[in-house]
Amino acid sequence: MKDILRFFSSVKLAIVLLIIITCASILGTFIPQQRSAAEYAVRYGQLAGLFTRLQLTNLYHSWWFNGLLFFFALNIIICTLKRLSPKFKRAFQPTLRFETKTINSLKIKEKFKKNWNLARTKEELERELSARHYRIKEEDKENRSSFLARKKMLGLFGSDVVHLGLLIILAGGIISGLGGFRKDLILFEGESLPVPQADFQVRLDKFETEFYPDGRVKDWKSTLTVIENETALFSRIVEVNYPLSYQGYVFYQYSYGWDWKNPSLEIWVKKRSDPSFLRKLEFKVGQRVSLEGEDMQLMAHHFLPDLVINDKNEITTRSNEPNNPAAFIEGWQGEQIVISGWIFAKFPDFARIHSEKEMDLIFELRDFNSNQFSVIQAAKDPGVNFIWVGSGFLMLGLALAFYWPAREIKVILEESHGKTEVTAGGIASKNRDAFQTEFKTMMNSLRRSK
């Protein structure tokens, strides 16, 4: 047990662990994380299996990476605790039991004789020190006084506060990982869904996309109503960067989309031979409608919002955005399909219609409408407050460590034959140059004062 403690109390171990964690993190940025097995097979060939087994493809959630983090946390705890008690002693139980020898061994020191008696030298020294906000402790003996003057002693604990902050952040991460969950709620306007593990519902009243004058997307906004026991409590607009918080849940504007399975289409039918011929048809995908004046029924078999031909020569959709909307239509005569093919909303001349006979009809996909839905992510993250508290400690600790440097001055005054010998030395944990300047100025002014 003792050996384990000693092992984990070493700063060298901390440094080694930090280097290993850094290298592992770098590796994780060059191997794309959490992709499909097929993608890894294409990318790494035979190595793919090995990578997956070593969890390099889900590195930051792997047992070994989290194990490293665990040992690192343990290391921080033990290192910090081990160094804490001497620091506490130094800060809160200072001792005046030191000799001129101790002072002489310090790096920053001064020694000189003053033509004053002890009492007057003491008074002047106290004045100098308190003018610079040092808190003074003294011990008087006959012909001899010891002084301990200190300030900003909390600065000693800067690194400990940083470590505490980091541990709280790590704890927050664990709590988020274990107790947090997120679920995408796919909501059409007017629809409401129960929030998982909660006793309230959210209803989407309205979803809208705002655009800039140049056509770029400005914002996505969902108006949500929180419903509890079938009573609407309140409504709020949720947009990107401005989620809704309620009862420990946060609702984000996460995504949006269209229900392309069942859109309604507007198709215009024209005739090459007869410019005055125009039939406007409106119907849903899968519905069969008669074409007035022709012996034909028209049906849209399916619809793709963003038609593309992939590298396997298959017709598919690239995305769910209506970038290249296309409908596959069929013309029926009785129970026989006589024509079939793709028509495109953005490229009317590009229609590809196959037919048995010479074709006089032209089909144009004029409009399409489908229900739009908003994806609201409901998230519960019980670790997040730990993160903010930990971050606060982290910054406080950094401020203390870098900009609140602890300073200590030890002075011994010894009187003999009406003169006083001053032996003074100082310790600063950080920013020694500035401390040295302060120390020298004080000593010089004491030496020269008349």
Place this chain on the structure above:
Amino acid sequence: MSESTLFLITFIFYILAAFFYFSFFFAKKENLAKTGFRTAFMGLIIHTAALILRTIESGHAPFTNMYESLSFLAWSAILAYVIIEGKFRIRKAGPYFMLIVIALMALASSPLMPKEANPLVPALQSYWLWLHVSVTLLGEAFFAVAFITSIMYLAADSREKKGKTKKSGISSEKLDSISYRCIAIGFPLFTLGGLIFGMIWAYYAWGSYWSWDPKEVWSLITWFVFALYLHTRIVMGWKGRRSAAVSILGFLAALFTYFGVNYLLVGLHSYA
């Protein structure tokens, strides 16, 4: 006057400042360094005006694409240099430092960087954009100064080891301590802006404070390297060459976080 004109004038001032600093470097006349500093300072003022004008013209923070962000980084770098120069008198670092700034400005003005101010995509419409990016880049600017002083340390150290000392040079010991002081400023800024503000914004915009996105991971890596710098130095007493090497590595990690991640890795941070 338009923002692009002001940007051009700024660029000219920085080139002039570099010219004076290099003349100082070769002719060893103190006055030339002073002129260099004043020219760089004038450049900083015009640059500030350019950034303000950009903000007014575009209606959003002046760091939403690569051109703007490079220009802002150059501005932060000059600001950091002016602060450090004012405190520690490191004229000798001037010529090298101006080279970095000119490289940033040249990259910003290259035709590869689209200059037009686009309206903000929804994810960037937040005041955290101001806080997160500006504080992070300012922190990185101090890492850049530390990078230069660390390189100068290595040069000065090998010169001193050979027994050569220049009368006008800064001692290697002082360079080592300046590097530390720069990191002591840069590290808290980077922690606050890059990591903490980043987590807060990610929480509001993406729904999760940490997603192991490559840019997040690389910020953490940068933070780890500077944490290594501080621990090896303060606890293990590393100084000099090894310390300088860690500080250089840290800046390279910050540089990769800034550039490399955008061009080599794919993730949530791809806005430019």
